[in-house]
Amino acid sequence: MDVKVVDKWGDLILEVGASLRVDLSSEGDGEQFSEVDPEQQSDSDSDSEQPLARSLRQDRTPSPDSSVAITDIPLRILVSSKVLTMGSLVFKEMLHGSFAEAQLHFNQVDPPTLSLPEDNPRATLLFCEIVHCSPSVHHFKGYKTLHELGIFADKYDCTRSLRSWFRGQLFRFVGAGLDYFDIDALLNEGMSAQQMLKLCFLMNDAEMFALASKTVYTHVSPSEISPKLETLYEDEVPERLVDLLCSFGRHSIHDFAGIGPALIAHVSRQHKWYGYFAPIPCETTQEEDELDHSQVTGLCYGNIVRIGVLGATLASLSLLPSNDPEVDSKRSPVAMLRKLQRLGEIDFGDRKMCCPKTARCNCGHDLDIKFELDKKIKVAKQKARGICLGCVKDDTEPISDFLPSHNSRCERHVSWGE
Template sequence: MAPTSESELILVDPDGDLILKVGSERGTAEESEPNASQNSSDGPEAATQEVAENKRPSTLRIRVCSKFMTMCSPVFNAMLSGSFREGQLPLSPLEPPTLELPEDDPRSMVELCRILHHKWDPRLEAFPFGVLETAIVADKYGCSAIARSWFHHRFLRETAKKSGYSRLDLAQLIKISYVLDDVEAFYFLTLEAYKRWPTKKNKSDVFISELSRIPPLPKVHEILEQIAIAQLRELTTCCYEILSVLCEDRRVWGGLGAHSTISTFEREEGVPKVCDGQAYRMAQFIQALYEFGLSLPLDNYRKPATLEEAICIVRQIAKSHVKDTLVPCVNTNCYSCETAWDEVIEDMAEKFENELHGICLVCLRRGDFTACKIVTKCTEHNDGFASGWSMNSGRDTRNFEKLTE
């Protein structure tokens, strides 16, 4: 929204019967200095946000229709229809009275009033940084359900115009969905967050600091980190379990072959029995997993930077085993030799990624952190969601170049 003077009247409804005077000079002055110091070291996106903050009006008068306000907000309904002092205001389109709201943010209240009057304009605010405070005001006045529809429209509109969101954007979006109690959005946004969560130590400071800003999200960044590490271990386990599938020869062994071990300086890796034709391929696959840090226990220095990157690595390893020259197998109709290893490994990676899930906001709010389902999806509250919450249509775990931040 363009900068406005204190005396300017925003006509949300030109025929409205009520004027809201929002904000106060004193409150804005007291908040400006700490906000500036807090944002100074958070990068270009935060710097842009800080410039926008400096242009914000200290107070605004907003002409609205009291009927819309009371119909959409139980808080305004109680204020204007009850026995409070505000309830005695002589509402009139000829001489609308003034209701003072000194504790609220003027710009956010203007946007909320436009939402309630079906007159909001997506061009007025930056997304997502211009949306969080509006969500906070909507929650304060009991308008979260209405604001969720506005948030969904804004998200879909902005996603169609850009190739992706930064992790800082993602933190903002998670906070917005949390404030608006948007269970579905929170589910998909947290899924995207832990896929991109840096799994190596001391790499998530910016993301954590953004999630820790007001309003704080209890336990969210700890849970995201736990899920990222747990799912990385699960992917590594799947990579070794798929070897048993690839080396199973039902005709010769009647099931899985006896396991052997490969000894390293640090530990022993278990491997299934393998036919002559696949021994080299098996060794190459295990070596690649080890070199990229996809072996248990996870090595903090060698493991992939993110879960998303780890999935991409597994896909790339699958491709590298397609055209190897193999030693002829002594067994005819060998199951392992006839199996397309690249397709089996690729299908495993695809299935793993498709079964990833987000955090259950319902369980999180009631304090049941174990029910947030670190590895197992919460089916009590998270079934039947739409699939339209794709954060980054350009991101693809089949191509490293498309995973850049």
């Protein structure tokens, strides 16, 4: 049986997937495998290959590692036992602990065989190539392969050794603000924010998980978070993860919904309000009652009309706070952000809404809300932050203990358990 050589000076052969008996070549998602002999490459480019498949491969950017189908099950991989134990705590305990595998005589002349019958050959090969620093593993692998690797890494406790490589795979999707993933870039690779969230959870990467969690709860409404995750997870979805995503999403929605009333209060030059349109009454002297109201507060006829139009616009765009949880559950922060940006493009300084000339009012100035709106949007966006991976995995503390006033610099905001 052929041996896949990852380390030509290797002293151990891994025999992977004996109990699977699956041809993984039919499950590929566009990723490529490393190091292929010229004879194998010429065989794969033979006339028997389908023209469409050949043309698709020719259109790809050439790389040192041509596409190799894993057809030999089990797959035999020549590796270094020392590198393997450095990359995985489980392999370290297995090969140097009290297990039977520790009795193997590792040597380069006649390497012993370690059987891993239930492991995924593709994920095992990729792990070996990464920890052996193979130059052929730096191109993007696709969600399916990364997910298989995440399951393998979780089983063999090797997330630390894979972290820098894993982040290299994901950094191409980080947005301009470096605090979220670009949804369009993910879609171009056939991925979703929920898939990215699961990958970061499996790989135990707190920094990438924070970006993924923020991307999910800002782009997905609270009512859709659980259904979308249920379609992604084969087993039960972590309930605490869903609760945290929904809670953070609702708080972000609340922050964006508060922009409208704050904007109206700013325009009307009132610091505190009853509801959205009625200023708080205060005791006034008789002399103050006789003063022109427009000179004291600026709320002349024209400005009142403009404020009314602004309030009606906010209501029509569903940008005002709601006491109905059902309404908030169907909102998403990103959708509200887009509506607020549209609001800033509306001209509320139409002179047709000014007081009549006979009133001799100076409300003819343009009403510009753009600057104040942009400032409040920036504040609301800065409040949104990623969820701490440690807070997700530690279910001993209730969510209310650290939400929403939980410090973003959480002491547990490190890779969990490391």
